Amino acid sequence: MADTTGNVATAGTLASTGDFAVNTNKFNVTASSGNTTVAGTVGVTGAATLSGGIVGGQRTRWQTLDTISPLDGTDTACDNGSIWVAGIYVPVNCVITGIEYVVGSVGGTDSVVVGLYHSGGTLAANSLLTGTVVGTAAQTQQVAFTSTYATQGPAQYWVALQFNGATAKLRTIPAYAGLGTNRIKQAGAFGTMATLSPTPSALVAGLGPIASTY
Numbered sequence: 001m002a003d004t005t006g007n008v009a010t011a012g013t014l015a016s017t018g019d020f021a022v023n024t025n026k027f028n029v030t031a032s033s034g035n036t037t038v039a040g041t042v043g044v045t046g047a048a049t050l051s052g053g054i055v056g057g058q059r060t061r062w063q064t065l066d067t068i069s070p071l072d073g074t075d076t077a078c079d080n081g082s083i084w085v086a087g088i089y090v091p092v093n094c095v096i097t098g099i100e101y102v103v104g105s106v107g108g109t110d111s112v113v114v115g116l117y118h119s120g121g122t123l124a125a126n127s128l129l130t131g132t133v134v135g136t137a138a139q140t141q142q143v144a145f146t147s148t149y150a151t152q153g154p155a156q157y158w159v160a161l162q163f164n165g166a167t168a169k170l171r172t173i174p175a176y177a178g179l180g181t182n183r184i185k186q187a188g189a190f191g192t193m194a195t196l197s198p199t200p201s202a203l204v205a206g207l208g209p210i211a212s213t214y
Helices: none
Strands: 020-022 027-029 036-038 074-077 080-090 094-102 111-118 123-126 140-151 155-164 169-172 183-186 211-213
Touching: 080 211, 094 111, 094 155, 094 169, 111 140, 123 140, 155 211
Parallel strands: none
Antiparallel strands: 020 027, 027 036, 074 169, 080 155, 080 183, 094 140, 094 211, 111 123, 111 155
């Protein structure tokens, strides 16, 4: 109940079936949806659990290395069937089309499949399992998923590449200070993007592809 100053105090639950507005547009809650808009700064002293993720604009590039360049990393021979994996951190919700990676000093001949994995090692999205011919040497190559994938951030994901031969090369992440992305190479069969087991847990040189989402 309001006092003479307009202040309101309640010892129990305050319930409203209609919209809620403070000073017209400073803090608004739409009753039918629960959508809330805040015109000022939000301060949180405890943990915030965001089951719907964070909407953060149009950025879709999240990289395994600070830069994605044909001059970066180690020139590494591919092999038949292994899954080459490195971690990325996606801080916001976004829609990803595929994976861009750096082809090493030899391109063509072999084919590549790309994949995106959840933090626990399950596959989220992949390109055609029949493969796409490896691109031009010393260039980046974009390989699209079979359909776009909507990430929910903030979250950890794993970028993965798989080849069907040992002729082509890729650029991999060396082990030097400042690189926080874990990486593994898991044995497999080409065209089968198996669950990652175990998920990457160490900074091992020459295993993680230099790549990004796009």
